[in-house]
Amino acid sequence: MITATGLELRAGSRVLLSGTTLRVQPGDRIGLVGRNGAGKTTTLRVLAGEGEPYAGDLEHGGEVGYLPQDPREGDLSVAAKDRVLSARGLDALLRDMEKAQTAMSELVDDAERDKAVRRYGRLEERFAALGGYAAESEAARICANLGLEERILTQPLSTLSGGQRRRVELARILFAASEAGAGGKSGTILLLDEPTNHLDADSISWLRGFLKSHDGGLVVISHDVDLLADVVNKVWFLDATRAELDTYNMTWQRYLDARATDEKRRRRERANAEKKAAALQKQAAKLGAKATKAVAAKNMARRAEQMLANLDEERQADKVAKIKFPAPAPCGRTPLTAEGLSKSYGSLEIFTGVDLAIDRGSKVVVLGLNGAGKTTLLRLLGGMETPDTGSVVPGHGLRIGYYAQEHETLDHDATVWENTRHLAPDTGAQELRNLLGSFLFSGEQLDQPAGTLSGGEKTRLALAALVSSAANVLLLDEPTNNLDPASRAQVLDALHSYTGAVVLVTHDPGAVEALQPERVILLPDGTEDHWSDDYLELVQLA
Numbered sequence: 001m002i003t004a005t006g007l008e009l010r011a012g013s014r015v016l017l018s019g020t021t022l023r024v025q026p027g028d029r030i031g032l033v034g035r036n037g038a039g040k041t042t043t044l045r046v047l048a049g050e051g052e053p054y055a056g057d058l059e060h061g062g063e064v065g066y067l068p069q070d071p072r073e074g075d076l077s078v079a080a081k082d083r084v085l086s087a088r089g090l091d092a093l094l095r096d097m098e099k100a101q102t103a104m105s106e107l108v109d110d111a112e113r114d115k116a117v118r119r120y121g122r123l124e125e126r127f128a129a130l131g132g133y134a135a136e137s138e139a140a141r142i143c144a145n146l147g148l149e150e151r152i153l154t155q156p157l158s159t160l161s162g163g164q165r166r167r168v169e170l171a172r173i174l175f176a177a178s179e180a181g182a183g184g185k186s187g188t189i190l191l192l193d194e195p196t197n198h199l200d201a202d203s204i205s206w207l208r209g210f211l212k213s214h215d216g217g218l219v220v221i222s223h224d225v226d227l228l229a230d231v232v233n234k235v236w237f238l239d240a241t242r243a244e245l246d247t248y249n250m251t252w253q254r255y256l257d258a259r260a261t262d263e264k265r266r267r268r269e270r271a272n273a274e275k276k277a278a279a280l281q282k283q284a285a286k287l288g289a290k291a292t293k294a295v296a297a298k299n300m301a302r303r304a305e306q307m308l309a310n311l312d313e314e315r316q317a318d319k320v321a322k323i324k325f326p327a328p329a330p331c332g333r334t335p336l337t338a339e340g341l342s343k344s345y346g347s348l349e350i351f352t353g354v355d356l357a358i359d360r361g362s363k364v365v366v367l368g369l370n371g372a373g374k375t376t377l378l379r380l381l382g383g384m385e386t387p388d389t390g391s392v393v394p395g396h397g398l399r400i401g402y403y404a405q406e407h408e409t410l411d412h413d414a415t416v417w418e419n420t421r422h423l424a425p426d427t428g429a430q431e432l433r434n435l436l437g438s439f440l441f442s443g444e445q446l447d448q449p450a451g452t453l454s455g456g457e458k459t460r461l462a463l464a465a466l467v468s469s470a471a472n473v474l475l476l477d478e479p480t481n482n483l484d485p486a487s488r489a490q491v492l493d494a495l496h497s498y499t500g501a502v503v504l505v506t507h508d509p510g511a512v513e514a515l516q517p518e519r520v521i522l523l524p525d526g527t528e529d530h531w532s533d534d535y536l537e538l539v540q541l542a
């Protein structure tokens with residue numbers, strides 16, 4: 001059980017939450033929702049004991065498995081499989097067993113070999129006693145279900161993509177939490193921040209099943225409404241406009257209805273306040289005409305002003321980005337061509353002999369299963385990585401805008417302003433300010449270091465930086481991850497009316513529908529085809 005009392009959370013000078021009591025109990029499956037930047041990640045970090053609240057007390061009983069929104073740093077030299085097994089301390093034992101095994105086969109001295117054999121026997125006994133064999137296959141099963149193939153598990157974390165590393169972390173946490181099945185203790189509380197990012201449709205549906213049957217307590221932050229509808233039995237709604245957290249002890253569908261009713265009531269209250277303010281203003285104007293009532297009139301007018309100002313503040317905080325991608329810089333007919341691209345990592349061939357030509361203003365979707373090399377292809381096109389064979393040929397006037405899934409294009413130490421400024425040196429300050437404003441960055445937030453932004457805010461900034469440079473070929477890798485539904489709709493809208501060329505990698509069918517692609521590239525073969533809606537099914541599978 002986790003209990004937080006008198007909780008106050010702040011971000012800079014902004015109050016995110018105050019005087020709140022939160023409790024996570026066995027059997028709870030809580031969906032934590034709210035707009036980008038509302039403070040969901042901050043709340044979960046504090047519940048996990050990894051962040052200090054501004055004020056309040058936290059009580060922890062039992063194990064907690066926390067999946068942060070960003071991939072964790074840490075020792076990246078360990079193999080992925082060991083990272084997962086380390087959740088139950090089995091990794092060290094396995095390593096020792098392997099050592100003893102090598103010794104057994106290599107030693108020539110009989111006495112020493114016998115020693116190694118005995119040592120192996122002892123280790124093996126312990127491993128078996130700890131349920132090691134069952135655990136190992138269980139870990140392998142969880143990994144497979146999360147789309148982590150055998151070959152990936154033997155690689156050190158440092159060679160994995162951010163998305164793969166996050167899946168390893170998720171596997172590790174779920175492996176630890178599933179100990180109950182092996183006859184051990186149960187009751188791990190799972191705190192998961194956007195667990196479905198980087199997962200394909202099969203993995204997501206498996207994860208849903210896992211979470212649905214987890215009864216040790218769960219708080220999940222997700223923009224995936226299907227997952228919420230399927231899994232949660234309580235909802236915490238974090239409202240940035242009021243710095244409050246509303247608890248709804250009900251399923252997702254009931255919550256949606258209750259929220260709608262609450263919103264309606266608030267709108268009604270707002271309308272009433274507006275009416276009252278208007279009446280006050282009218283009265284004040286009337287009274288103001290009489291010299292003897294001037295003071296009373298002034299007070300009335302001030303009260304009306306205050307009422308209206310409060311209302312404005314609320315609306316401001318609830319604003320939705322009106323995102324518009326600026327016009328791309330002029331370029332030749334085919335700004336980007338690639339010939340015979342091949343790429344391997346070690347002995348693993350990702351793809352070979354891929355040709356493609358991106359015409360001005362054309363829209364292309366890249367499809368392929370997990371590991372087929374979609375991100376790799378974008379990185380080659382963007383010049384972030386060099387191909388083993390073949391080449392990327394820039395056309396006349398090419399300006400590439402590369403959006404990385406992991407926001408690696410952002411300079412985390414630089415501010416929001418600096419991150420866009422250097423990409424658009426020719427843009428006037430006011431123009432840039434307007435552009436950032438349309439991505440909902442203004443005031444103090446322009447000076448905030450990008451590394452401290454929330455996940456959705458980072459996505460917004462990376463997209464703003466990308467288009468501020470008047471790029472004419474956008475390479476987009478999962479651009480809708482982390483966005484709340486309202487912001488996602490805005491980004492898709494902007495994408496829809498963008499006149500430059502786009503090469504898109506996504507699991508989000510809505511993004512493909514918004515793009516209305518003409519062509520599709522199928523990896524790993526690099527086959528090109530005209531887009532048809534039959535491919536839409538593949539998008540989710542990919």
Ligand SMILES: Nc1ncnc2c1ncn2[C@@H]1O[C@H](COP(=O)(O)OP(=O)(O)OP(=O)(O)O)[C@@H](O)[C@H]1O
Binds near residue numbers: 482
């Ligand atoms: N050092 C800081 N200075 C100012 N603001 C900060 C700082 N650190 C975080 N913030 C702000 O705190 C707010 C809450 O961030 P948090 O990551 O908790 O949001 P979130 O609800 O998880 O959003 P998302 O849905 O985008 O992941 C954000 O607006 C973020 O920019």
Ligand SMILES: [Mg+2]
Binds near residue numbers: 040193455
């Ligand atoms: Mg977050």
